[in-house]
Amino acid sequence: MATERTLSIIKPDATRRNLTGKINAKFEEAGLRIIAQKRIHLTKAQAGKFYEVHKERPFYDELCEFMASAPVVVQVLEGEGAIVKNREVMGATNPADAAPGTIRAEFAQSVGENSVHGSDAPETAAAEIAFYFSGLELVG
Ligand code: RTP
Ligand code: MG
DSSP states (O other), X not given: OOEEEXXXXXXXXXXXXXXXHHHHHHHXXXXXXXXXXXXXXXXXXXXXXXXXXXXXXXXXXXXXXXXTSSOEEEEEEEEETHHXXXXXXXXXXXXXXXXXXXXXXXXXXXXXXXXXXXXXXXHHHHHHHHHHOOGGGOOO
């Protein structure tokens, strides 16, 4: 399997509870390397742009409000099959369905406040990385 890069976000519910280090340990234990990382506070408009694909969904407004409610940590993870591997480490969107040991099983508070975001395909990973980072910031 090829080396890939994926965009990860540690969401406001997790930064509020000081869980950045515990979540990063999960990535590193799974063999994912954090090759870029920064803490930012999104505006609601910026969150809305990032989640534009969901704009017709009933939870869109609530999601954008939540993502702008506190700082987030945006990061690029690199590794073998990083996109799928990260989705496995994250666990299912709804923490009630997330496998034991996954980030969402251990830390998520609800289907909305679910601690992490991860890109879902190579095309979205490339676009989402470019949304937050310049090439110079990716230090593999
Ligand atoms: P993500 O994009 O954040 O990695 O999560 P995902 O693929 O597992 O979930 P997705 O369907 O893409 O939804 C994006 C985010 O929207 C929030 N959500 N809320 N209230 C709800 O029913 C609901 N459904 C989704 C979650 O924060 C989810 O991660
Ligand atoms: Mg998604």
